[in-house]
Amino acid sequence: MPPVLSMPQPVCLIENVDGDKLVINKEAEKILLEISQPVVVIAIVGKYRTGKSYLMNKLAGSKTGFALGSSIQSKTKGIWMWCVPHPRNPGKTLVLLDTEGLGDVEKGNCKNDAWIFSLAVLLSSALVFNSLGTIDQQSMEQLHYVTELTKLIKLKSSSDQSNETAEYKRFFPSFTWCVRDFTLLLEKNDKPITEDEYLMSSLELKKGTDKRIQDYNLPRECILHFFHTHKCFVFDRPASKKKLQILETLKESELEEDFVEQAAIFYNFMLTNSRVKTLAGGIEVTGRMLGVLAASYVKAIQSGTVPCMENAVLALAEIENTAALQDALSKYECEMDKYIPKFPTETQQEFLTMHMESEKEAIKVFMGRSLNDKDQKYQRKLKELIDHKMIEYSTKNEKASRDFCRKLLQELSVTIENDILQGKYSVPGGHKKYLMKKLNVVEAYNIKPGKGIKALEVMQEYIAEKKEIEAAIIQADDSLTKKERQLAEERAQTENAEREKEIIVQNNKALQQRMEDQDRSFEQHKEMLMDKMEQERKMMMQQNELVISQKLKEQEVMMNSGFQDKVSALQNEIAGLRRQNATQGGKKCIIL
Template identity: 85%
Template structure:
């Protein structure tokens, strides 16, 4: 499907992108942006399969920066700047909006090689060609849902007109649900925990940054513009509502003002201009914006501080768009539950594959000399598998998936134990076959069926047993295979005893009794070894349980610390919000913030018990 307003290069790029991008490793940069969410005819949103495949291959945590704003305000230029490129996202030089839907550009993070930077450029708000403002609201909401750093781009100054362009923020509680519960609970106090940071870029700014005759910073300019007015009439409420939403929903607030980058004529060829051809002050401002966003934008996280990977972002994107297209409101809790099921299923598969891969490397060393040696190998491989699981698992309620993993690993361990035993049996049987070749030949030749034959047979059998016992590498079934070998020769030895004319009846009886005693002794030793092996297996199960429990508790402690860190950030922002409300005299809002802050501090102080049911 061809998107309206695309350049010929972008259309060609979407249709014939090299297949290598579909298996893009996390650190590999995309040469150009591609469409992530296509806006079809202004009323249907579709997730690009190609973009989804690219995201699914990114296992690194992602920093997601999204920009929104009125069309033809220079949004794409800032996104290209963040990508370290002059071109990429289409820069419109006409009154027609260039970007349709949401476009994505994945690039290596310039300062953190363990992260991937994902840039999202959205279609311009208020495009007269669309004729449906509801579509704008969904684009705005998706940018908020998917990003960890949200940039709003506008022209001129922060005034009531620019605030009216941001009226979508007042509808977020209608367009996004945090919880799946049908209860009409007030969730506004929780939005800071889930929503991105907020940065307002004011383009073509021509005023002096002053207030009451004194110079102020860009951030002070923003916070001053967000101050609510006192009053209860509708006009005041309409004035305050977008400002309160910006303060309440986003956890941090930043502002940048930009001079006009170049003359009107040069603006039409902005992507071809060198920095020396732009206004010097604009170049400095753009550099400050770049440095701040790259240094301060954090990894996209879910509730509890869980870091989002590219793979997880793909699932969330599909989940949110699917909800919108079905006519329902995207629910963050439901999206996370669906994500958790996918991630935990994948975590079990990854961990089991890791266990098999690690164990396969040891199969060539089978048989192990002892059962304990085998169990030690299993424990090390299981430990690595649990690490893989813990690294990917998400919200594993009641350790359902970890319990499943343990059962699967136990089954695999039994399979490898069987392989180890078979390797031991095969080795021992082959060894005995080689060592007893002389005895077998003498039996066939009848060398033992003559006077003194029994003594000769016993001497050669003892030599075989002695050579067998000193041979290393026989494994855990050495005793059983020897017993089987002796049992197979029991009737032959009895016949040799009876055929030996030099033996008296008493000596024959004693010889048979001696053979039975030796056999009984070996059976006893086999039983004792089996009991020891069983005891070791039981001890191994206990060690395995403790290993699972220890690593689970380590992860839960990490998650608890992340939750506290997230709560502390929200508390600090709520305190700033409270101070602003205090200056404006909104006592009811101050009390509400007091309750929210107290609740967050209570969460940080509580030590919930950990119930391990592995």
């Protein structure tokens, strides 16, 4: 099926059953598992009835799709998904996730809201928080779920989370705050400021140690610390209160001009700047991988444990590497099957060239899908399986050669076989006539092309089959003296020995070629593995540089707020990332 699914409408990805239990929707999971392209995942969260669905429909290029709702009830239960071809990035799929409204009084389960928020963070590459009015303490309190993320999400499987603090920006999405129905002037100290400056100003921390100040600072610290980039958009009210109830039916000309312009800026920014969902090391997540991760996280929540990103990635790697192994083996078979009509090959080297080209394509497929293949466990298994398959195809090639040669000898020997049956050689001078006929058969056989690598062996078998008949003809030929009979037998034995020697030389040469092929195969695996490791090294370094630049911005905020202890901690984290980059160029261990 095509790599990009253009869904006509959203489907529920994670169902919220009775506001108390989260369940993965198998239909939606199946859709994701069929998407082999990298995905850009934009999720939106926020209090119910704040217009989240309108923005998501806008990103999908549609006026309808995600339920807008026109009453005080939340229309979106669980997490809904809409997959569309990325309008700005060919070869990528845009996955939009619309979450149920946080703080819905009908649910009566705050923990459920926290899990919805956590899943949005875990699954997205860009997180949008939607709120009404202004960025104030009340809106910060609506975002209190961000303060619980360290309790609801584990980055590593080890119990010691002290080393995780520097990693959140690597794993978590970007953060965009959309402030709806904004009526204030964007000013600070009587000077105009940008939307982003408004957000960063709202995230400034207060000095002090009492609980009230700690409660004030905590969500702001979390937003700064967890998310790698921060963006803000403010929107005027789109239409009058009465028209808001029929928003999805309104034309753009019926909406407020400022709102339309602001929505267009938001649309362009999100589609241009939202990155592909990645794992540690910059590994791009496909729709298929996203489906596995979603199922893994929901399963962890169902079991009462905290979703662990490291464990989820390990489980994902097991699935992806097993599939990569099968895909690569299938590719090898597919490529080799194309050569079967050309069997038998004239030489062993010709066959080995076919094998090498097919193996190269198979390794490409494996490298394109494999994930965190520790100690090259799956790649070594691939080589082992391909070696076995190569033997199977080699056997087919040899059989094709034997079949062709036997059929050829059968056709060439029709006359001589009939003459033997009629006793034409059991007469004086019969051996000379037989010898001439046999030489004609051998000569015609030798000049016939396309016999393959078993030509010599099949001829030797043919001569061996006729050995007793020729001996009988020699004995029946009264024209031959005893000496001539002895010479004829010795000549036949000499020819036989020469052919045997030639066969041994040919087999030794084939064995040597196979050994050389194994060396070339190893080098081919090694070269492509090194290429992949180099790509991963560069991706890791690029990811580290991004995290460093983002932590420098966070450090500046802390410095301006006078939090020297936090500045020092950030400096240590930045230094650690720089050391990591400095050691990325070291030698890698290749085990094949």
